[in-house]
Amino acid sequence: MINQRPIIKTRTSSLPLSSSSxxxxxxxxPSKMGKKLILKPTLITIFLILSIYIFFNTFYHSNPISNLxxxxxxxxxxxxxxxxxxxxxxxxxxxxxxxxxxxxxxxDNPKYPGNQHAAEWYxxxxxxxxxxxxxxxxxxxxxxxxxxxxxxxxxxxxxxxNPVRGGGVMVEGGxxxxxxxxxxxMWLEQQVYWKRNNGRDHVFxxxxxxxxxxxxxxVKNAILLVSDFGRLGRDQAxxxxxxxxxxxxxxxxxxxxxGVENRKWLMFFMGNRFRKEGGKIRDMLFQILESxxxxxxxxxxxxxxxxxxxxxxxxxxxxxxxxxxDTPSACRLFDAIVSLCVPVIISDFIELPFEDVIDYRxxxxxxxxxSAVKPGYLSKLLKKVKNDRILEFQRELLxxxxxxxxxxxxxxxxxxxxxxxLKLPLVxxxxxxxxxxxxxxxxxPDCSCICSNKTGIHTSL
Numbered sequence: 238m239i240n241q242r243p244i245i246k247t248r249t250s251s252l253p254l255s256s257s258s259x260x261x262x263x264x265x266x267p268s269k270m271g272k273k274l275i276l277k278p279t280l281i282t283i284f285l286i287l288s289i290y291i292f293f294n295t296f297y298h299s300n301p302i303s304n305l306x307x308x309x310x311x312x313x314x315x316x317x318x319x320x321x322x323x324x325x326x327x328x329x330x331x332x333x334x335x336x337x338x339x340x341x342x343x344x345d346n347p348k349y350p351g352n353q354h355a356a357e358w359y360x361x362x363x364x365x366x367x368x369x370x371x372x373x374x375x376x377x378x379x380x381x382x383x384x385x386x387x388x389x390x391x392x393x394x395x396x397x398x399n400p401v402r403g404g405g406v407m408v409e410g411g412x413x414x415x416x417x418x419x420x421x422x423m424w425l426e427q428q429v430y431w432k433r434n435n436g437r438d439h440v441f442x443x444x445x446x447x448x449x450x451x452x453x454x455x456v457k458n459a460i461l462l463v464s465d466f467g468r469l470g471r472d473q474a475x476x477x478x479x480x481x482x483x484x485x486x487x488x489x490x491x492x493x494x495x496g497v498e499n500r501k502w503l504m505f506f507m508g509n510r511f512r513k514e515g516g517k518i519r520d521m522l523f524q525i526l527e528s529x530x531x532x533x534x535x536x537x538x539x540x541x542x543x544x545x546x547x548x549x550x551x552x553x554x555x556x557x558x559x560x561x562x563d564t565p566s567a568c569r570l571f572d573a574i575v576s577l578c579v580p581v582i583i584s585d586f587i588e589l590p591f592e593d594v595i596d597y598r599x600x601x602x603x604x605x606x607x608s609a610v611k612p613g614y615l616s617k618l619l620k621k622v623k624n625d626r627i628l629e630f631q632r633e634l635l636x637x638x639x640x641x642x643x644x645x646x647x648x649x650x651x652x653x654x655x656x657x658x659l660k661l662p663l664v665x666x667x668x669x670x671x672x673x674x675x676x677x678x679x680x681x682p683d684c685s686c687i688c689s690n691k692t693g694i695h696t697s698l
Contacts, residue, residue: 316658318374319383320364331391334412335398353484353568354393354444359643373655386439393445418451446564467564480656483590484568488548490575495631503531505554510536551576579630583609599633603697
């Protein structure tokens with residue numbers, strides 16, 4: 238019929254399929270379609286993460302701002318030090334005067350006499366060594382290039398060079414430490430580099446507690462290299478500007494390995510029993526410990542025989558006592574360290590060298606004075622320490638022993654210069670601060686210091 242609608246055939250897919258594809262690949266199932274829908278955003282996410290990583294990595298390494306050199310006013314080079322060429326009376330002349338005062342003859346090639354204050358000699362030798370390298374301070378010959386100025390006066394040797402000390406009586410024509418100190422400061426005060434910053438960028442060594450005592454108020458702005466603050470006022474010295482030095486050890490170091498088998502004594506002490514001021518604790522310790530069976534404690538003064546006995550005693554003892562002397566520290570502490578004899582420090586106000594790199598709790602026992610003089614307290618405390626703990630102390634002593642060896646190229650001298658170099662930012666701060674301060678009338682000195690905790694531990698064990 239003419240009006241009959243045509244029959245329309247429907248197809249299952251609007252996409253044309255070839256005969257080959259329709260015969261080998263069936264239509265995708267719903268599960269496969271779901272996997273494709275999940276895979277697509279996952280790939281996009283991974284692509285975005287990689288793109289962000291590449292962008293920031295490229296930006297970090299190629300950003301011209303991040304690659305700019307540091308500002309020119311920030312020092313990145315080694316700190317420079319200039320050593321004054323002092324008149325010889327302040328260096329080799331002190332050695333000659335020391336020998337002459339003791340009946341020696343004048344020597345054209347004087348040698349520094351060995352003693353616990355030999356740091357001044359080692360620093361002098363180091364800066365005069367043309368092949369020195371690897372130090373934290375570079376010696377410069379042009380003072381205009383210097384950050385610091387080293388004053389190589391043998392101040393500790395000068396103190397003991399007097400034929401008579403403390404009595405005020407001098408042999409006519411003999412050596413005078415006080416006159417030498419005065420002459421040194423008068424010479425310095427004429428130097429343009431001293432006057433420029435009032436001595437703040439200068440470095441003095443005064444290791445003996447009484448060294449430079451006559452003129453310390455005139456040089457107190459400088460960096461002082463000292464063994465402790467026992468004789469210095471709080472307006473003269475502080476941990477902020479000064480450096481604590483170790484004494485030179487007098488006995489030979491222990492050459493063996495760690496161990497307790499051959500250390501028969503629990504405690505060892507040999508030294509002057511009678512001292513002044515804080516050192517009065519020594520006599521009290523003698524009274525308490527003399528009767529202890531496993532404690533070796535003996536009065537002795539500096540002599541070759543005393544050093545021999547001290548060497549043998551420290552090398553065969555587990556613990557070595559370090560009570561305060563006339564001042565808080567003494568060379569006996571460093572004798573103990575190189576002997577691997579665990580120091581027992583009984584000195585409430587002691588300052589110790591290089592504490593930014595050495596944790597002394599790992600190498601020494603600290604006991605407050607009041608507890609130490611209680612009968613039986615020390616022996617009971619130390620007897621409780623097991624051998625394994627003593628071995629731990631000894632291993633730590635081995636690790637840090639080089640810091641107390643002046644002959645070691647990576648030892649004491651190198652560490653002293655590192656400590657000095659760290660003072661540069663503070664020195665610059667104080668120099669600039671001095672230039673802008675108005676005149677003030679103060680009843681107390683304006684000093685920058687770190688105060689010690691005087692109410693601390695009773696013992697570190």
